[in-house]
Amino acid sequence: MAAAVAQRIDELRRLIRRHDHAYYVLARPTVSDRQYDALLVELTRLELQQPDLITPDSPTQRVGESPLGGFEHVEHLTPMLSIDNTYDEQQLRDFDGRVQSGLGAQPYRYVVDPKIDGVAVSLVYQDGVLRRAVTRGDGRMGDDVTQNLRTLRDVPLRLMTDQPPKVCEVRGEVYWPHEAFRAYNAQRESDGLEPFANPRNAASGTLKQLDPRKVAGRGLRFIAHGFGVIDPPIAKTHAKVMARLSQWGVPTSEHQTTADDIDEAVELCHRWQSQRRELPYQTDGLVIKVDSLAQREILGTTSRHPRWCIAYKFAPDQAETVLRKVEFQVGKLGTITPRAVMDPVQLAGTTVRHATLHNFDQIERLDVRINDTVLIEKAGEIIPQVVRVLKEKRPQGARRIKAPSRCPVCSGTVERDEGGVYIRCINPGCVAQLMERLLYFCGRDQMDIEGIGKSLVEQLVDEGLVTDYADLYGLHKKRDQLVALKRMADKSADNLLDGIEASKSQPLSRLLAALNIRHVGRRSAEAVAEEFGELDAIERADEEALTAVDGVGAELAASMHRFFASPDGRNVVQRLRAAGVCTTQPKRVMAENALLSGLSVVLTGTLESRGRKETQELIKRLGGKPTGSVTARTDLLIYGDSPGSKLAKARELGVETIDEREFLRRIDQG
Numbered sequence: 001m002a003a004a005v006a007q008r009i010d011e012l013r014r015l016i017r018r019h020d021h022a023y024y025v026l027a028r029p030t031v032s033d034r035q036y037d038a039l040l041v042e043l044t045r046l047e048l049q050q051p052d053l054i055t056p057d058s059p060t061q062r063v064g065e066s067p068l069g070g071f072e073h074v075e076h077l078t079p080m081l082s083i084d085n086t087y088d089e090q091q092l093r094d095f096d097g098r099v100q101s102g103l104g105a106q107p108y109r110y111v112v113d114p115k116i117d118g119v120a121v122s123l124v125y126q127d128g129v130l131r132r133a134v135t136r137g138d139g140r141m142g143d144d145v146t147q148n149l150r151t152l153r154d155v156p157l158r159l160m161t162d163q164p165p166k167v168c169e170v171r172g173e174v175y176w177p178h179e180a181f182r183a184y185n186a187q188r189e190s191d192g193l194e195p196f197a198n199p200r201n202a203a204s205g206t207l208k209q210l211d212p213r214k215v216a217g218r219g220l221r222f223i224a225h226g227f228g229v230i231d232p233p234i235a236k237t238h239a240k241v242m243a244r245l246s247q248w249g250v251p252t253s254e255h256q257t258t259a260d261d262i263d264e265a266v267e268l269c270h271r272w273q274s275q276r277r278e279l280p281y282q283t284d285g286l287v288i289k290v291d292s293l294a295q296r297e298i299l300g301t302t303s304r305h306p307r308w309c310i311a312y313k314f315a316p317d318q319a320e321t322v323l324r325k326v327e328f329q330v331g332k333l334g335t336i337t338p339r340a341v342m343d344p345v346q347l348a349g350t351t352v353r354h355a356t357l358h359n360f361d362q363i364e365r366l367d368v369r370i371n372d373t374v375l376i377e378k379a380g381e382i383i384p385q386v387v388r389v390l391k392e393k394r395p396q397g398a399r400r401i402k403a404p405s406r407c408p409v410c411s412g413t414v415e416r417d418e419g420g421v422y423i424r425c426i427n428p429g430c431v432a433q434l435m436e437r438l439l440y441f442c443g444r445d446q447m448d449i450e451g452i453g454k455s456l457v458e459q460l461v462d463e464g465l466v467t468d469y470a471d472l473y474g475l476h477k478k479r480d481q482l483v484a485l486k487r488m489a490d491k492s493a494d495n496l497l498d499g500i501e502a503s504k505s506q507p508l509s510r511l512l513a514a515l516n517i518r519h520v521g522r523r524s525a526e527a528v529a530e531e532f533g534e535l536d537a538i539e540r541a542d543e544e545a546l547t548a549v550d551g552v553g554a555e556l557a558a559s560m561h562r563f564f565a566s567p568d569g570r571n572v573v574q575r576l577r578a579a580g581v582c583t584t585q586p587k588r589v590m591a592e593n594a595l596l597s598g599l600s601v602v603l604t605g606t607l608e609s610r611g612r613k614e615t616q617e618l619i620k621r622l623g624g625k626p627t628g629s630v631t632a633r634t635d636l637l638i639y640g641d642s643p644g645s646k647l648a649k650a651r652e653l654g655v656e657t658i659d660e661r662e663f664l665r666r667i668d669q670g
């Protein structure tokens with residue numbers, strides 16, 4: 001009997017994996033939903049009868065039942081290097097010239113793939129079973145997001161082969177398909193929450209959810225575009241490796257193709273410039289790789305990127321439209337930002353009606369006026385901005401844009417910043433500022449309170465339920481009023497209250513960043529919190545003590561001291577403390593004899609191996625303190641391309657300076 005059950009369980013798992021692959025990867029379902037559900041119900045029932053037969057790769061084990069405590073940092077089997085970029089045909093041909101020079105007389109060909117704008121991850125299969133999924137991180141270490149990746153139905157928990165390699169590392173992108181992203185945003189707006197800005201950032205935030213059940217319902221997908229360690233090897237070319245992975249159930253790009261020479265690759269780049277809009281996901285270019293794995297070994301890598309691979313980035317889409325009026329938006333610190341309202345126009349696959357004008361100096365530089373025809377593009381493929389005025393199309397009577405003399409929301413007094421770039425409302429009771437401050441306080445990088453969007457904040461303020469941050473922590477006493485709000489019900493209210501309660505345990509650095517103290521950002525808040533350890537000590541500190549913290553200048557120190565000395569600042573901090581919000585900072589744990597232990601480190605110039613934020617995190621893990629300015633207390637300066645004046649100042653002060661390559665060499669040796 002037991003043997004028969006085990007045999008049936010094995011058979012059901014194979015059937016469900018095959019149906020999953022057909023539905024989620026091939027988009028060709030082989031059974032009805034009802035038939036599929038019946039198979040899954042039967043498997044679940046049999047596993048409950050024989051729990052000793054449950055394995056991690058079973059289709060019933062995709063979604064964990066309990067939230068994670070956090071993400072472990074793990075090292076990649078081999079580094080996930082970044083890819084060098086090109087922006088025009090000539091740069092692409094220059095790359096081909098380097099490949100030709102490196103390979104001599106050897107013939108070669110390329111593999112060309114759409115560059116998905118998603119979150120890079122590495123999936124490690126051992127003996128065919130998914131054991132680990134890791135984000136790219138800094139290229140050498142990333143976050144272990146295995147439990148979250150297991151919820152993606154197109155990621156096979158077991159490779160569909162009876163003879164898998166001992167180790168198979170699949171690399172690809174987690175992305176949010178346009179259709180699923182729009183549907184999820186529509187639901188958020190229906191629930192009174194702010195929609196996500198773009199699929200890429202939203203996918204990244206989703207993968208950082210500690211509860212895999214929240215990831216499972218968002219419709220993220222995965223496509224493999226490459227690989228790391230495969231032992232033993234399964235093919236001699238990239239194209240054949242990807243074909244084999246596809247046979248084993250790994251989703252790969254149907255648009256991947258080969259090019260016999262650079263002319264074919266260039267022609268593909270031109271064709272995809274417009275064709276990319278037909279894809280179900282965001283893409284910002286094409287990736288061109290040498291196909292032969294042996295030739296890749298010959299070409300090798302730099303410390304920054306492979307020599308056998310390059311990305312061709314598409315030119316940003318632009319569109320003409322007419323600017324009809326300008327709205328003035330008030331930010332959390334009172335900054336008034338001009339936003340253009342235009343005739344609707346299609347841009348990069350979306351309908352655009354608004355674009356940023358940045359500030360009033362930009363309006364003067366562009367000489368933009370009401371009823372002007374303007375050229376807009378998406379900055380970084382995300383934020384529409386006005387880049388040029390087509391003055392030859394300017395109509396008679398086009399009106400100049402005047403900066404507001406009063407706050408457009410509260411009619412309060414406005415002042416120009418020193419230098420004249422920004423105009424600010426200086427009324428501390430401005431409702432618009434309050435709303436923006438509350439949204440910022442609850443943001444992911446601050447107190448991380450999920451479920452609070454613009455619509456809900458407006459209602460909380462309008463109904464008088466919240467007048468400052470501390471009021472959020474008293475909402476549990478006003479649950480009935482909360483439930484009565486528009487698009488709010490019992491479950492939504494309880495989820496919100498749970499999120500507010502959980503935010504009390506955020507470290508002091510998050511609280512400092514959330515308080516909207518002018519000039520205080522995430523990094524400076526972290527530096528101050530780690531230096532003083534508790535909020536009481538920061539409140540007692542004078543400007544001199546604050547300035548002594550690495551990375552804290554006189555302006556920031558004065559702003560922080562002014563906040564904690566003010567009646568409003570003292571009051572809100574006292575109320576937050578009374579509500580039970582954490583006011584201490586845990587000590588950073590670092591490896592013994594860490595490479596940069598106790599050193600103050602400054603970065604300058606353009607770094608190629610990883611982003612600036614990632615490098616700063618790496619410095620912290622190595623025991624160092626990343627700071628923003630060079631002083632006599634600086635111990636080390638790491639520079640990339642175009643380092644500027646900081647390098648000269650460091651050398652003048654006798655500070656040790658090393659380039660990025662030397663920094664990476666020391667890490668490798670360490």
